[in-house]
Amino acid sequence: MSGMQTREPGEVFGPRMTLFADVLSVGVVTAVMCLPVVTVPAALSTACAVLRGAGEGQPATAGRYFAVLRRRLRAGDVAAGLVALAGALLLVADLALAGAGLPGAPLFAVVAAAIGVGALVVGLRACARPESLSDWPAAVREAARDAVRDIGGSGLVLLAVATAALCAWMLVPLAFLAPGPLAMALAAIDVRRS
Numbered sequence: 001m002s003g004m005q006t007r008e009p010g011e012v013f014g015p016r017m018t019l020f021a022d023v024l025s026v027g028v029v030t031a032v033m034c035l036p037v038v039t040v041p042a043a044l045s046t047a048c049a050v051l052r053g054a055g056e057g058q059p060a061t062a063g064r065y066f067a068v069l070r071r072r073l074r075a076g077d078v079a080a081g082l083v084a085l086a087g088a089l090l091l092v093a094d095l096a097l098a099g100a101g102l103p104g105a106p107l108f109a110v111v112a113a114a115i116g117v118g119a120l121v122v123g124l125r126a127c128a129r130p131e132s133l134s135d136w137p138a139a140v141r142e143a144a145r146d147a148v149r150d151i152g153g154s155g156l157v158l159l160a161v162a163t164a165a166l167c168a169w170m171l172v173p174l175a176f177l178a179p180g181p182l183a184m185a186l187a188a189i190d191v192r193r194s
Contacts (some may be wrong), residue, residue, distance in 0.1 A: 013045020022060035026050055029062045033069065034179065038081030041123070042073060045139075047183035051129070052191065070134050080136045083125060091116040121147050121154045124161065128186035146193060153154040153189045160185035 026047050033043035046069045051136035091112060117164035125143035126132055132139035147154045164182045168175035 006026075019054060022054065023051065023180040023184050024177050025062045025180070026060055026065055027177045028185060029065050030179035031176040037085055038078055041080040041127055041132070041136075042069065042077035044124075044183055044186075045071065045127040045137055045181065046146075047179060048128045048187040048190070049130065049133055051180075051184050055191065058190065068133075076136050079094040087116075087119055089124075091119075117158070118147070120161065121157050121185070124157050124186055125190065128190040132156065146190075150193055153193065156189050157186065160189075 030043050030047040033046075035039045046065060049068055050060050050065045051057075053064070058064065093175040094112040095109060098112065102108070122140065122143050126136070126139040129142055129146075131141040131142060150179055160182055163185075164178040168178050
């Protein structure tokens with residue numbers, strides 16, 4: 001009990017509730033920054049960096065989020081967004097072709113879905129890596145290694161995505177809050193490896 005943090009005088013909620021509120025505020029600004037679609041990797045990577053910094057005593061606020069995002073936006077972030085968008089569109093087109101009744105469609109659909117899930121795990125793990133703030137290719141290489149070496153962590157990434165999707169599906173306004181807890185989960189999965 002003596003190791004628990006106590007409330008400051010006049011503080012209504014404890015530090016855990018403050019972190020929860022910060023995660024939700026970062027989630028809202030991340031959702032807004034994801035609206036242009038090509039900014040999804042940069043926005044999620046910034047959210048992971050801001051929330052990882054909360055463990056190091058830095059504030060996890062929307063203001064810090066925008067400061068980090070402003071410093072890091074570059075052509076590589078837009079390229080990463082375009083690659084992610086092209087991959088998602090290719091997967092949707094492949095699954096639509098498989099649904100059209102082509103020969104071998106069931107096997108093709110399973111293989112395409114497996115490749116899509118693998119790419120999603122690697123992409124999300126790359127967003128959580130610190131290297132993603134400055135070097136996307138290095139972040140993707142390390143994320144691919146992590147995805148293979150840490151199967152449990154990859155399962156946790158899929159579980160976090162499923163939870164975020166389920167929350168957004170059950171109550172649509174939660175879709176604007178879901179990126180915060182998702183980024184927190186991704187950052188925690190990355191930190192647990194070290």
